[in-house]
Amino acid sequence: MSTQKQKLVVVGAGMASGRMLEHLFEAAPEAYDVTLFGAEPRGNYNRIMLSPVLSGEKTFEEIVTHDENWYGTHGVTCRFGENVTGIDRKAKQVHTAAGMTPYDKLVLATGSAPFIIPIAGKELDGVLVFRDLDDVEAMSKAAEKPGARAVVIGGGLLGLEAAAGLQARGMQVTVLHLMEHLLDRQLDASAGHLLQRELERRGIKVHCKAQSKAILGEEHVEAVLLEDGTVYPADIVIMAAGIRPEARLAVDAGLHVERGIVVNDAMVTSDPDILALGECAEHNEVCYGLVAPLYDMARVAAKTLTGEEAAFKPVETSTKLKVTGVDVFSAGDFSTGDGTEDIVYRDAARGVYKRLVLKDDKVAGAVLYGDTADGAWYFQLLKEREVVRDIRDRMIFGQALAGADTDPFSAVAALPDTAEICGCNGVCKGAITSAIAEHGLTDIDGVKQYTKASASCGSCSGLVEQLLAMSLGDEYSGAPTVKPMCGCTHHGHDEVRRLILAHGLKTIPEVMQALEWETPDGCFSCRPALNYYLLCAWPGEYVDDAQSRFVNERHHANIQKDGTFSVVPRMWGGLTNPNELRAIADVADKYQIPTVKVTGGQRIDLLGARKEHLPDIWSDLNAAGLVSGHAYGKALRTVKTCVGSEWCRFGTQDSTGMGVTLERLTWGSWMPHKFKMAVSGCPRNCAEATIKDFGIVAVESGWELHVGGNGGMKVRVTDFLCKVESEEEVIEYCTAFIQLYREEARYLERTAPWIERVGLDHVKEKIAEDAQGRAALSARFFLSQKYEQRDPWAEQAGDPGTRRSYSPLRQKVIA
Amino acid sequence: MSKSVYIGELEDIPRRGARKVEALGCDIAIFRTGEDELFALEDKCPHRQGPLSDGIVQGRGVACPLHNWIIDLGSGLARGPDEGCVKRFAVELRGSAIYLGPLIASDAAPEASLAVEAE
Structure with a gap:
């Protein structure tokens, strides 16, 4: 078998070669025996995502693109951390310290090396580059020292991402940039200055037209000196002044090398058995550093290796800066010259700047700052060289307003005014369109406020959007891509949670400042959402x-329409006894409770309690051993049970006991929304477990676990999660599920819509299939319970x- | 300056919070903003009479706990599309002591200020 296979040696395990191997194995899995050398002691990862790893927003594991498993499956011999020192083209072998490796075909994908500017002190300890994971680790380590300072030399994409990442890690950062404005290769001066202002606002110092003279220090860097005499103290210096193709191997081997390793359209070097691709290659006198053309090269190289004809055709590239909260997009050529026209849009209040450069009625370049939503669309117009004469007047406002040929609103337009749009609130089309006209509404929030349409379940918001667009025509700015948490921020819920963790934000004011x-x-x-996200993120540390x-969670009781409160003591699994009932009766008498009612969750509700009586009521209930039932909270509410095998002639397991156990373990935990459980002792399901957030149905052989049910406004039957056998398993699965919900659902999102949003498969994967992950989730739940499982009634009543x-x-x- | 009454200390009211006061013959909510400004409004939302003192204080506004109407603390007016107005009272901080003054407004209900004098 293997004798028929040719030997392919690949030098460099980066993104370009990784993509090439994918194409190759897809087209011809049996064609080659592949040996892969990589200078880094690890496989391929998404190098362009190192910036979020540096800033702490992602982990390294999240950016790995090819793991051991992948290499194993495709039979790749991995020799990571082993440097190739030479190529013997005659013998068709590559040399490493370990010896020689023969090849039939050789692919050079050695990438590039950071350019170290030749100044005094460049070899000092603490002078770093930003190229691989080791660099990121070195930078993160330096940032651990409180008050540490970093100087970044170079205000290009890489330099700014490094600067933002280091700043996010708590360092004081200065960026030195040789040119007049930041990102001078991607942005025009206006956008460059907006960017500079934004970075300065965040506390990053920017010095443009900075000519570095020397790096000062004995052994370790201490400062950077500029030609104009300015000195910036530094604990580390990041060289981000550009990259150079890494072509030394090729030069030594006598291949044709100019700036990079010269390749033809088929990615073949001056030696027909050696290919080159990626940042080390030079095609038609151009070296590429962005990922899109490198992936094109990978596709072509794979075809060449399988004997297919293919040619690399450079295409336009676009760039985005990956700094959270800074939206920058640029594509094409935006230098103004003969025959070019500019369309510029500025909105100083929102910090938005957009510029399109047109040439011969086509888009030649685009620079977007602050609002990059339409970047992809402009880029497509640019690549396809579309004539934009007809949409020229409107295109700066984005694709949504530029107008398509057909009317996308014809369906909504055809509806009569009496057609109901919002079923929850009974709002018809006429009411919405007249509210838009009368009150000059311009967005969906306005429509919600005035008509309540889409204010409940939100499923009609698409229709409302269309009505807005239809009524307002060009003035409608469209729906934001991510729905902000509220009018106080442009961040969505998920982003806020991610950033709370990434930036270690620990108080509400800190979140509001940083975001x-x-x-x-x-x-x-x-505010309630942030309070919840913080207490979930930092158990034991966050101060509520x-x-x-x-109000209900502040006063630990449910406010009623007349301003009085209702009080529900906890009854574990719905069990009570004469002593508790007597205490409840006494409280009802003593505080003149007008209504006593049994709730749907098998508890007793004391309605109409006066606020000033609450602490006394709690003290009295506490004295009988009753604690808060959290009937008022976004929290574990009740575990409803049937009598189970203890009494019922059909019961298969002790469902009451299980309910009590679960309630004892999970009470007190705060959640994104209320959370209800139930345990039924047999499939007759008397506890109605299949409309609960977490429902358990006992069967002869164990316990069936069901999730995501809801008996409220929109009834939803649970999804079956899995079946388990022991009580220990029920506990682990249940607590893991709760923790997953606590960590992933948005505030005020019940489990039902959460599961519909993320998909049942996702939940199954995390809870039913990943034993290790499940155990970790459960452990995190119990950790948080250590701090959250306190009776708020006793605490409130006990403090004068x-x-x-x-x-x-x-x-x-x-x- | 009309009569004003001492009702308590600044620390009795949590920052970004409120406290109900029984004074001047009605329930009055005293609000303390994040900037430590004090405002006094009748403790009754114009919508469904919700206790504003139990609401969430946001900037110079309060969200009624019953249906989230936002009442402007400075003007007593409902914000946004909702319409309604809450009675305002003078409130003053002397050192750390809070003094509640009479009703502010042209259509001042006389019984409110009379109640002060009657005490």
């Missing part, structure tokens, strides 16, 4: 902010200051 909240202290919508809790706060102030002395 640029647009209001001084948020609103009733975002009562003023960011909705807090107790007083439930009573009104009274006037004391007449002044």
